[in-house]
Amino acid sequence: xxxxxxxxxxxxxxxxxxxxxxxxRNMAFYNLSTPFIYVLFIxxxxxxxxxxxxxxxxxxxxLTLDTFYDTLGVHTSACIALxxxxxxxxxxxxxxxxxxxxxPSLGNMGFRWFSLYAVLCIFxxxxxxxxxxxxxxxxLTYTLGRTLLSVVFTLFTVLLVEFIFHNRKSA
Amino acid sequence: MRNLWIFLSRYxxxxxxxxxxxxxxxxxxxxxxxxxxxxxxxTNELVGTAYKRLNVIKRYLNLVQVNDSLAAENAALKTQxxxxxxxxxxxxxxxxxxxxxxxxxxIAAKVFxxxxxxxxxxxTINKGGKDGIVKDMAVISPIKGVVGFVESVSENFATVRPLxxxxxxxxxxxxxxxxxGSLVWGDDNFDYRKAYVKEIPNHYKVKIGDTIxxxxxxxxxxxxxxxxxxxxxxxxxxxxxxxxxxxxxxFSTLHFVYVVKDKFAEEVKSLQPEVKNEQ
Numbered sequence: 001x002x003x004x005x006x007x008x009x010x011x012x013x014x015x016x017x018x019x020x021x022x023x024x025r026n027m028a029f030y031n032l033s034t035p036f037i038y039v040l041f042i043x044x045x046x047x048x049x050x051x052x053x054x055x056x057x058x059x060x061x062x063l064t065l066d067t068f069y070d071t072l073g074v075h076t077s078a079c080i081a082l083x084x085x086x087x088x089x090x091x092x093x094x095x096x097x098x099x100x101x102x103x104p105s106l107g108n109m110g111f112r113w114f115s116l117y118a119v120l121c122i123f124x125x126x127x128x129x130x131x132x133x134x135x136x137x138x139x140l141t142y143t144l145g146r147t148l149l150s151v152v153f154t155l156f157t158v159l160l161v162e163f164i165f166h167n168r169k170s171a
Numbered sequence: 172m173r174n175l176w177i178f179l180s181r182y183x184x185x186x187x188x189x190x191x192x193x194x195x196x197x198x199x200x201x202x203x204x205x206x207x208x209x210x211x212x213x214t215n216e217l218v219g220t221a222y223k224r225l226n227v228i229k230r231y232l233n234l235v236q237v238n239d240s241l242a243a244e245n246a247a248l249k250t251q252x253x254x255x256x257x258x259x260x261x262x263x264x265x266x267x268x269x270x271x272x273x274x275x276x277x278i279a280a281k282v283f284x285x286x287x288x289x290x291x292x293x294x295t296i297n298k299g300g301k302d303g304i305v306k307d308m309a310v311i312s313p314i315k316g317v318v319g320f321v322e323s324v325s326e327n328f329a330t331v332r333p334l335x336x337x338x339x340x341x342x343x344x345x346x347x348x349x350x351x352g353s354l355v356w357g358d359d360n361f362d363y364r365k366a367y368v369k370e371i372p373n374h375y376k377v378k379i380g381d382t383i384x385x386x387x388x389x390x391x392x393x394x395x396x397x398x399x400x401x402x403x404x405x406x407x408x409x410x411x412x413x414x415x416x417x418x419x420x421x422f423s424t425l426h427f428v429y430v431v432k433d434k435f436a437e438e439v440k441s442l443q444p445e446v447k448n449e450q
């Protein structure tokens with residue numbers, strides 16, 4: 001990981017969290033579907049990042065989100081789960097030694113791989129997030145509905161952002 | 172040991188996940204009010220049920236102590252009650268008046284002779300000149316309502332001419348618009364629960380249920396609630412309204428009264444020496 005990648009990731013972290021906290025926090029469709037665009041930051045961290053560092057970054061990201069959302073621990077746990085799924089998926093779907101791309105972005109990995117990766121990671125993140133928030137299984141269908149709708153919304157925004165930046169990079 | 176280390180490093184993602192996720196969950200439960208209440212609430216339900224079961228047995232075992240303490244409390248209350256009944260209450264209660272600093276002083280007195288069935292009733296109280304009572308002082312009821320005026324005073328006793336006497340006039344006003352009138356009793360009405368307010372001009376609109384209060388002249392402090400208007404259409408034939416008022420106080424069960432000592436009564440009286448004060 002060179003210094004350029006670190007700078008880009010720091011800039012991405014700040015930009016995505018800024019958008020999440022100051023714009024998307026006030027946005028929801030019928031109080032059911034809320035986009036969590038900041039997961040994109042953890043999704044596109046470089047491939048060769050050590051696992052411990054990945055967890056620490058995910059932990060700090062979740063903690064920052066929780067501070068602003070006043071839900072200490074909820075986003076943190078969700079981000080940790082997201083990091084775990086990310087490691088699992090990458091190790092299952094790709095040969096780690098043969099990876100020559102720097103980071104798992106849409107432009108590098110292609111639409112099919114990236115969308116599957118994003119769907120799985122976002123789904124796990126949202127399941128943990130919404131069930132920890134509700135903290136009970138009695139309103140299971142409501143929580144599950146919220147989760148699925150939010151997954152769709154988040155996925156949409158993530159793909160949108162990726163498409164925009166992918167085009168600019170390749171041009 | 173080496174194998175364990177290899178095992179741990181191979182599956183480090185999973186172990187890191189367990190560690191970090193546990194920290195996250197602990198943070199969630201410890202710092203979020205809602206999650207905490209759910210967690211400890213469900214555990215508490217078990218504990219609470221157990222305690223409830225136990226408590227039934229405990230209650231039976233404790234019955235003796237509870238009985239004893241209740242009996243002791245009863246005895247203490249009864250002693251207090253006897254002390255109150257036996258007391259010849261001479262406590263002087265004070266009413267604060269903001270315009271004239273402490274204009275009125277109340278002297279508590281016990282009624283020991285009373286009547287409500289005559290046309291000119293009289294009342295005797297157990298306070299007299301020795302306690303500072305003089306003629307024409309106003310007398311009021313403990314909670315609500317007026318009683319009358321001090322008629323004559325001896326050293327230890329005084330007679331009160333209550334409202335239930337045809338010679339008694341008390342100056343009152345309607346609480347909502349300050350229309351003056353005088354409260355009287357008698358004139359075909361010998362019900363001790365009712366009285367008449369006379370001399371209210373016809374143009375005032377009075378509704379049933381309006382409150383009558385004392386006007387502040389004639390020895391009574393202003394604002395003592397006298398009664399509620401119960402009938403507005405008492406025909407008398409003159410140009411003033413007569414209202415039937417249901418009194419707040421019950422004269423037949425009157426046991427304690429307050430004699431109102433007005434600091435400025437002498438002063439006011441000296442200003443109008445020629446006019447005979449009727450009210």
